Amino acid sequence: MNKRLLKIAAVVLILFSVILINKFFRKSDNLLPEKRPNDWFYLQRAYPYNEINYTAYRDALAQAAKMKEEYKLHDNRVSWEFAGPVNIGGRVTAVAMHPANMDMFYVGAASGGVFKTEDAGGSWTPVFDDQLSLSIGDIALAPSNPEIIYVGTGEANPGGGSLAYDGLGVFRSDDGGNTWENLGLEESGSIGRLAVHPQNPDICYVAAMGRMFSTNEQRGVFKTTDGGQSWENILYLTDSTGAIDIVIHPENPDILYACTWERTRRPDKRNYGGETCGIYRTNDGGENWEELSNGLPGGPNVGRIGISISQSDPEILYAIYADKTGYFDGVFKTTNNGDTWTQTNDGALSNIYSSYGWWFGRIRVDPTDPDIVYGIGFDLYKTSNGGNSWSNIGWSVHVDQHGLNAHPLNSNFLVLGNDGGVYTSQNGGSSWEHLNNLPITQFYTSEMDYQNPDRLYGGTQDNGTNRTMTGSWDDWSNIYGGDGFYVLVNPQNNQYVYAEYQYGGLGRSTNGGSSFSGGTNGIGSDRFNWMSPLAFNPNNPSTLYFGGSKLYKSTNHAASWSAISPDLTNGPGQYNQTYGTITTIAVSPVNGQIIYAGT
CATH class of the missing domain: 2.40.128 (Lipocalin)
Structure with missing residues (x-):
């Protein structure tokens, strides 16, 4: 096959990478007009009844996968050449670290599946590409057997300036990501977070947000005690209120904390908060729950909430709040298992969410020091004194942070995922290295220079218009800004x-x-x-x-x-x-x- 045909094929392959969308115009109102990319994308596919047939959607994904396999059997099939880019970056929504191996960690992309590294990000292996859904909500390794991995599909960040896909439930691997099994919860839409029992890898809790553009009952907190063969909905509030975050007590795993979020999205309006947003605690593995309120925000203006528990002193937890319009509403701390809460000295974080706190909503406690906490938003903030003061440690990284882990063997080693890709720090966030070597850039369109087919172009989410002058997969550069x-x-x-x-x-x-x-x-x-x-x-x-x-x-x-x-x-x-x-x-x-x- 001549080189020109290979380049044309490469352009077509890039085109199939399509989608997502930027922070450039993100705002949030109680009733926002249908001018956001998620609504633009949804309406074209829901026309004329403003509702997608999700059964048909799943059937179409399965048919596409079948066609892909059948195509491999043809003797005269076209050969494909990877064209990149691997040096531009893309949106990372989840990070998970092997508890005993600092060189091994996993990242989940907004629409690109799961990648594994065994050399601290020097190289990556895609381990989830054969699944029907590549939109990743969260990744969790079983603490007692990190070869067992749970993946929740469906991004739970409801993009205002970016496109978030619903997923197809929860998947499990028992061999470090080599093979996967779909465990169900296919109607759960998007997964906010997973929590695996510290001693029993077959017990897993799922914080499910439900479908983005419709109400449904498969949302809230789900529990399995048999490795995902069956599920029980152990915390359900309403068909428009899901669970966005959940943490498990490391010493008494019957104690869990879950954050609920009332989220209603329609093509002509949206509501990102309400009375049913809150933090719930169970002391008996989910049999009974109580809403925590002493010192926490409440009422109809509460929005997205994130929570984190100290692994070294689990009586200490931190929670980060947005109001329903997307603005920052405080970081709160408890030192008595959630019985009472006090607001930290968080004035420095007043703009951590800009005006779209529904896009982030995470907080993380250092695994060895309960006074070190990271606030995850538009930028990345850190306190080393339990919330008495905060500083921005994300000046040098891409904006819009989504996932952060500190390694338990050396908590100065951080892995950060954001809308620009993956970053690592060896010194607790004082400096960062961009691991700009993942093929997860999200393309809307692609183009080729027909006078010089080595020159490939593409318009991308969050990273503008890019091109390569040589046809190589590692020398793309930006030539025009905005979302391309x-x-x-x-x-x-x-x-x-x-x-x-x-x-x-x-x-x-x-x-x-x-x-x-x-x-x-x-x-x-x-x-x-x-x-x-x-x-x-x-x-x-x-x-x-x-x-x-x-x-x-x-x-x-x-x-x-x-x-x-x-x-x-x-x-x-x-x-x-x-x-x-x-x-x-x-x-x-x-x-x-x-x-x-x-x-």
């Missing part, structure tokens, strides 16, 4: 390159992508989607089409535009959202006067 969407290279003159960011932002380059200027001259005010369609006339690539609510045409390489249609949609809708827009454009390769636009 459509990117086009003129097939007859590769000096003209076009790249996008959110809601109709368009950049135009006349020097092969070395620099960009604004590319929307003549468009004016219009509605544009999260990802706005851009297309060439295939017979004359100096002519382009761009979709807002109207269709725009340029005949001079996007130097200027003019509308060639009226509003082709039914209007902006009740909430003046950015829907009611063109979502796809196709121009006939035979007759360039024939144009199709989908809305």
Whole structure:
């Protein structure tokens, strides 16, 4: 097979990597218009009834997996070449460390499965790629036998500027990730956290949030005592309230603490808090629960909560709160198993969540020192004196933190997962190393320079528009910011390159992508989607089409535009959202006067 065909195949492979979306426009209101990427993605697939058939969704995933296996049997199948990138990064939602081996840990990607390293991040092995769901909520190793691993699928962070996928339940491996078994809970939507009994690896607790866009009863806290062969829902409040976090007492595993979160999401509104948000404690393995309240926030404005228990002094716990609008609401500490709580001196954390605390919501206690605590949010904060003072230790890492572990053998060794990938620290967070070698970048689209097929381009979540000039998988670089969407290279003159960011932002380059200027001259005010369609006339690539609510045409390489249609949609809708827009454009390769636009 010639090299050109291999490059074309590589571009197609990248295209299938598609999806997710950024912090760039994240906010939170009680009733937010349907202008977020999750809603954009959901509505296109739920049309016309605003509801996805989840049975059909699972069947489609299974059919895709079957087709993949059948394809391998064909003698004339196309060969594929990995094109990267491995040096850009991507969103990491979960981190788990082997308790006896500091070189071995696992990370879970937002839509890329689970990766294992046995050399402290020098190299990685994908261990979950054959499963139907690659959206990871949490990973937990059994303390008594770390070859036993539980994985909860479905990201529990309800993206406002990023796309979060529901999963297909809980999986278990008994051989360090080589093989997996689906344990059920397929309707649980997203998994917030897993907690495994410290002595019995067959006892596992699951904090399940439920489906994002619909109410259902498979949410709350679930327990198995037989390794996942059966499950019991041991804490259930309502069909719109799930469990987002859970911890287990290391010395008395009948004591657990669970955080519940009332979360309602619809294409036209959202609610990220309410009366049923709280911390619950059981002293008998889940038979009975009591809500803890003495010193903790309560009422209708409580939002997402995270909790952590000290492994060295388990009477001490910390909880971090957001209000229902996404703002930070305090870090609270108990020294008596949750009977009473006091707020720490947390003024320095006032902006830890920015305005989207529903996107993070984690806190971690050092496994050997109960006074060392990490607050996980937009940035990463640390206290070394039990909450009397806090400092930002995340200045040098990518924003939006999701997972952090400190190793029990050396608690200065930290592994951090965020929207930029994986970082490690050898000194308790004083400095960080970016392990920028995971193939988890989330692509919306890809493009190839047809005059030089080694040059590959792609628009990505959280990492802008990127390209490689050589076709190698480890030398990609960013050429345009924001979240990257459509990117086009003129097939007859590769000096003209076009790249996008959110809601109709368009950049135009006349020097092969070395620099960009604004590319929307003549468009004016219009509605544009999260990802706005851009297309060439295939017979004359100096002519382009761009979709807002109207269709725009340029005949001079996007130097200027003019509308060639009226509003082709039914209007902006009740909430003046950015829907009611063109979502796809196709121009006939035979007759360039024939144009199709989908809305």
